Amino acid sequence: MAPWNAATPGDAIADIDTPALILDLDAFERNLERMAQAVKGRNVRLRPHAKSHKCPEIALRQIALGAVGICCQKVSEAAVFVDAGVRDILITNEIVGAAKIRHLMELAAKAAIGVLVDHPSQVHELARAALQADTPLDVYIEVDVGAHRCGVRPGEDAVHLADLISASPPLRFAGLHCYHGSAQHLRQPQDRAAAIAGAAALSLMTKQDIEARGIAVDIVTGAGTGSFIHERDSGVYNELQPGSYVFMDRDYGDNQRGEGDVAFEHALFVLTTVMSGPAAERAVVDAGLKASSVDSGMPTVWQRPDLHYLKASDKHGVLKTDAGAALALGEKLMLVPGHCDPTVNLYDTLICVRDGKVEALWPVAARGAVL
Amino acid sequence: MAPWNAATPGDAIADIDTPALILDLDAFERNLERMAQAVKGRNVRLRPHAKSHKCPEIALRQIALGAVGICCQKVSEAAVFVDAGVRDILITNEIVGAAKIRHLMELAAKAAIGVLVDHPSQVHELARAALQADTPLDVYIEVDVGAHRCGVRPGEDAVHLADLISASPPLRFAGLHCYHGSAQHLRQPQDRAAAIAGAAALSLMTKQDIEARGIAVDIVTGAGTGSFIHERDSGVYNELQPGSYVFMDRDYGDNQRGEGDVAFEHALFVLTTVMSGPAAERAVVDAGLKASSVDSGMPTVWQRPDLHYLKASDKHGVLKTDAGAALALGEKLMLVPGHCDPTVNLYDTLICVRDGKVEALWPVAARGAVL
Missing domain, CATH: 3.20.20.10 (Alanine racemase)
Structure with missing residues (x-):
């Protein structure tokens, strides 16, 4: 296991060490409520x-x-x-x-x-x-x-x-x-x-x-x-x-929604830091395939359509940056994992956030329970 | 973490619960020795x-x-x-x-x-x-x-x-x-x-x-x-x-060896069990992408050229079986992972085997250490 956690309750989101598995509690709670409503009666x-x-x-x-x-x-x-x-x-x-x-x-x-x-x-x-x-x-x-x-x-x-x-x-x-x-x-x-x-x-x-x-x-x-x-x-x-x-995850987000489909939100993210570059058209982040599973394709960069996660190695992700994309060394980005299940299975702890702060750490207690 | 281990020292290999990450100690030690020789002098x-x-x-x-x-x-x-x-x-x-x-x-x-x-x-x-x-x-x-x-x-x-x-x-x-x-x-x-x-x-x-x-x-x-x-x-x-x-892993095994290249052996395996089928041309094993990372392609089935690991879901692997392939429900197979690094990162314990028995359990102590 990692010898320390990426954050402690009360920390500002900006101070979370990376890569870290983030749960947006407001979005998560809305998703739970949406499903409860969808089956009610x-x-x-x-x-x-x-x-x-x-x-x-x-x-x-x-x-x-x-x-x-x-x-x-x-x-x-x-x-x-x-x-x-x-x-x-x-x-x-x-x-x-x-x-x-x-x-x-x-x-x-x-x-x-x-x-x-x-x-x-x-x-x-x-x-x-x-x-x-x-x-x-x-x-x-x-x-x-x-x-x-x-x-x-x-x-x-x-x-x-x-x-x-x-x-x-x-x-x-x-x-x-x-x-x-x-x-x-x-x-x-x-x-x-x-x-x-x-x-x-x-x-x-x-x-x-x-x-x-x-x-x-x-x-x-x-x-x-x-x-x-x-x-x-x-x-x-x-x-x-x-x-x-x-x-939710990128793969489910790629489904076209039809009549009656419920609009669940992305609530799970991998927080990552730009740790090399950015150079012309390229930047490298500290979340690779040991931080965000790529079995269902690459993650996307949340609310940054000017950044494109191109490829993952073990501990690095390479971004293609559009011309004019503003990006600084040390800047933190939120990734939407390609596939939530195996991504969660990489971490021992969910960092739960709300209102800009870490509210709780929830153990991924069954991580690695493959038997 | 998994609430119990797949085996304890002294167990026969046949009694290891699956999926489990297996280290063949003889092959591993030969690989260490080969590398030491390759750099000596x-x-x-x-x-x-x-x-x-x-x-x-x-x-x-x-x-x-x-x-x-x-x-x-x-x-x-x-x-x-x-x-x-x-x-x-x-x-x-x-x-x-x-x-x-x-x-x-x-x-x-x-x-x-x-x-x-x-x-x-x-x-x-x-x-x-x-x-x-x-x-x-x-x-x-x-x-x-x-x-x-x-x-x-x-x-x-x-x-x-x-x-x-x-x-x-x-x-x-x-x-x-x-x-x-x-x-x-x-x-x-x-x-x-x-x-x-x-x-x-x-x-x-x-x-x-x-x-x-x-x-x-x-x-x-x-x-x-x-x-x-x-x-x-x-x-x-x-x-x-x-x-x-x-x-070693399947991806390295796919490299063509040239003059001077060192013949390292596969020493890492995922032990898996046939848990559904086998039907005509198909069997399902209990090792999917949470047991053997697929970022560098599918695993192969060790010493079974008549079996082909076609696709992985979270907890299942689908094998295509050649006509006449003998395979029984409950049979155990050894997979050669597509990529060793992220596969090891899924497990908390290496089950080390020699002479048909479990010799030791080695903690994958830095598993999940992504910070």
């Missing part, structure tokens, strides 16, 4: 994905505003949130391997835990562990509704798994996980709507096939920040899992 | 770059095998190594900002510290702080010898800075930093040789220009894993800074 519940923020302070605020619990992606990530007092977690992943299942059952003894399956052998392993621990476990079938990553095919394969789970107490068949990841960043709103219409149709067909066996399908869960209004309005999904909306 | 000293490993256990072994000290890229990174007992560190970066300079001077009171400059205002700020602290500081001029990132132009601008540093005790003008980063991954050996021939010529010219002013240029430092034999043999450079050679 819609017969759908919110279970935000905590893989985006990995921060218990944020999860507890989401739950205080009405979320039923959170999603995590890893067992060790969920353990951090259980320790922080979260009592209802869906791990949106298949759990394979003896060590993982042992840790999973320890969590399930302390909190309501759900997991996904997409293969009979996973059901067998989970059932054996749950029986041995005498601990109930919610099991969801992951259905491939378009992302073509994990998940069984819609229809018959899912019915087979539902039969198997229902016959394997103390496992409890909880529903279907129908997340369409690749729909989230389709740039045009009509493309996102069409992708989710397809996903909802496959989800509904699968749900009906399982119900035809006399097995109840309580929950159909999915959705992300890019598409959630469509799952919300589908009449099929009754739980939503968006994560990035609390922060 | 060559009138050039080795100062390996610790930004690649961020691990004091490794730095101390490099020094024990003859390195004069290490390079770091950040002040906070250097602080971790000073705390671990390293007493000679070159921070290969311009240090801009009051907080950074304050921490820098605290380090310089405890160890021999060098830093780079490429602008007169940096010299003024460092001189003021060094005077106030009454602490000497080695200052190197960064010269742009081809990377076009930081650094002054060769020749006159460097002479001007050398004059200024020499006139600013307790700063000590220590030499030239002439690192050609973009030469490291030129695929063809003759292209790397030509790039470094150009860098060496510019370095020599700048050195001679400064010496013509009666100012000694003790050190010309630079080089990386891809090019270091050329700096070594240049007659201009007398210090080398390679970092990745201890681990």
Whole structure:
């Protein structure tokens, strides 16, 4: 870990050391409120994905505003949130391997835990562990509704798994996980709507096939920040899992907004300093790819359309500066990360700011929890 | 941080939880030895770059095998190594900002510290702080010898800075930093040789220009894993800074080896588990972009040419499997990361293995030290 923090509460924003991960608390709180409003009275519940923020302070605020619990992606990530007092977690992943299942059952003894399956052998392993621990476990079938990553095919394969789970107490068949990841960043709103219409149709067909066996399908869960209004309005999904909306990032900002889409704000930034140059057309900042993840492309420079973040090396970012761009050595700039999740995962601390000052430091407590 | 480790010493490799960052100790030790041999009797000293490993256990072994000290890229990174007992560190970066300079001077009171400059205002700020602290500081001029990132132009601008540093005790003008980063991954050996021939010529010219002013240029430092034999043999450079050679990665592995190039081995891996599928042509592993950095492209699957890591999302990797590839759910695979530095920076612990067992856990103590 870094041997010191970039700031302490009470510091002026101008005095924060760089690079630092900054949360604009006003924008963040507005984003939380916008999501709470977007699901209110819609017969759908919110279970935000905590893989985006990995921060218990944020999860507890989401739950205080009405979320039923959170999603995590890893067992060790969920353990951090259980320790922080979260009592209802869906791990949106298949759990394979003896060590993982042992840790999973320890969590399930302390909190309501759900997991996904997409293969009979996973059901067998989970059932054996749950029986041995005498601990109930919610099991969801992951259905491939378009992302073509994990998940069984819609229809018959899912019915087979539902039969198997229902016959394997103390496992409890909880529903279907129908997340369409690749729909989230389709740039045009009509493309996102069409992708989710397809996903909802496959989800509904699968749900009906399982119900035809006399097995109840309580929950159909999915959705992300890019598409959630469509799952919300589908009449099929009754739980939503968006994560990035609390922060937003350049990649989500590049989506064209359509009718009904919610105008979330950028609330997450990487504060950086010009540490070399500026020369004609070029300046170098102290935030490279260990400060702002580049897997979804380069960051942008907040409110500086005359500056263009061209390329990142480990610890440097090279900016192209437009003719006439005023920029001084030592000047601080705010970057909008290309992708919020892996950027947050680089830092141990979120520097929370409001009214020009550092208000709080929030630990990114589940950073690096990949197991 | 992850609430538990992927393994404990004595565990069989097969029992390591995944994803986990694995160091093959035999291959690693051979790499250290190869580098020690490559510089022996060559009138050039080795100062390996610790930004690649961020691990004091490794730095101390490099020094024990003859390195004069290490390079770091950040002040906070250097602080971790000073705390671990390293007493000679070159921070290969311009240090801009009051907080950074304050921490820098605290380090310089405890160890021999060098830093780079490429602008007169940096010299003024460092001189003021060094005077106030009454602490000497080695200052190197960064010269742009081809990377076009930081650094002054060769020749006159460097002479001007050398004059200024020499006139600013307790700063000590220590030499030239002439690192050609973009030469490291030129695929063809003759292209790397030509790039470094150009860098060496510019370095020599700048050195001679400064010496013509009666100012000694003790050190010309630079080089990386891809090019270091050329700096070594240049007659201009007398210090080398390679970092990745201890681990290697897919990107370095893609360089074509030429005459004289040293055959370093892959020693760093990400152990991963098949957690969904395998279906026809596809399997999903539990190591995505939070387990293996993709900034320099996808990882490869070690000793499995029939498996192709196609794409990474946050926590999943999608493999394309050749027809007939034998692969089972729960099977563990070793990935060779695309880029070692940012991959190591995702983990808090290196799982060190030998003879089929976990031999040690080494903290990645400077992980996340970006300040």
